[in-house]
Amino acid sequence: MATLTTGQTFPHFELPADDGTTVSDAQLRGKPYVIFFYPKDDTSGCTLEALDFTALANEFEASGVPVFGVSPDPIEKHCKFRDKHGLQVPLLADPERTLIEPAGVWAQKSMYGKTYMGVERTSVLVDGDGRIHRVWPKVKVDGHAREVLDEARKLAGA
Template sequence: MPIAPGDTCPTFRLPDDRGEMVASDDLVGQPFVLYFYPKDDTSGCTLEAVEFTRLKGEFEAIGVPVFGVSPDPVKKHGKFRDKHELAVRLLSDEEKVLLSAFGIWVEKSMYGRKYMGVERTTALVSSDGTIARLWPKVKVPGHAEEVLEAARQLTAPA
């Protein structure tokens, strides 16, 4: 069953595009964004990564780090980052542990062929570790701006 707003974010410990480990325990006390995407260097995934990179400074200004997550290996993430000058950290979930915990490693179909893949999804995690907002089946154009606006609302003084 897919994760829902209000649920606790599953714990994770994954290598980033430089091989450095990122753990949910290290993010306790601050909100963060996890955007899950199918594959490095495909058109939609590249556009999404470029849009989040373009807005990285604005996310940083409100104290919300952004992480892209896909099942691609660390080395492929590094090539993808360098080729498109990406500034967001890309996490490698080769074992699909976090993808499965979110319920987004799913059966897909293309041209009648069935296969397992990532359902493009974004989660905004609040500082208490719960899912504040969830965007399932993301359409890429304008998505990063929508996530930034939600992050601004989440971090705005009460």
């Protein structure tokens, strides 16, 4: 499994978004962007993280750095999650893990003594050349979106 490191090229992706469009690394080339990988729609930590990014969505937009959430949930579930919580960040569906696995965030996890495979909560700031500027592995949600915004602003010169 790959591990994301600063300076390396971010993996190629083309994923469906909750608004019916498709988002790819190719169309984002030339500007920085943020991808936050999260385990599952409508769980407490994932909801809090998505709400935090939503609360800062206008500030990310003003700095010219779009933000995208990625999980293995299907589009239908993303749409319900978005509508239920009024989310304003695009959610990309990766049920086949075509980005999740190359990004190295599909990992063995453990809960209540059971071991399973799932998404390791991770955020990545990618520069305009498609290279990884910063990685936040094993994210703790509280204050995280603000930290990512601060770093995104520095990168974008905003």
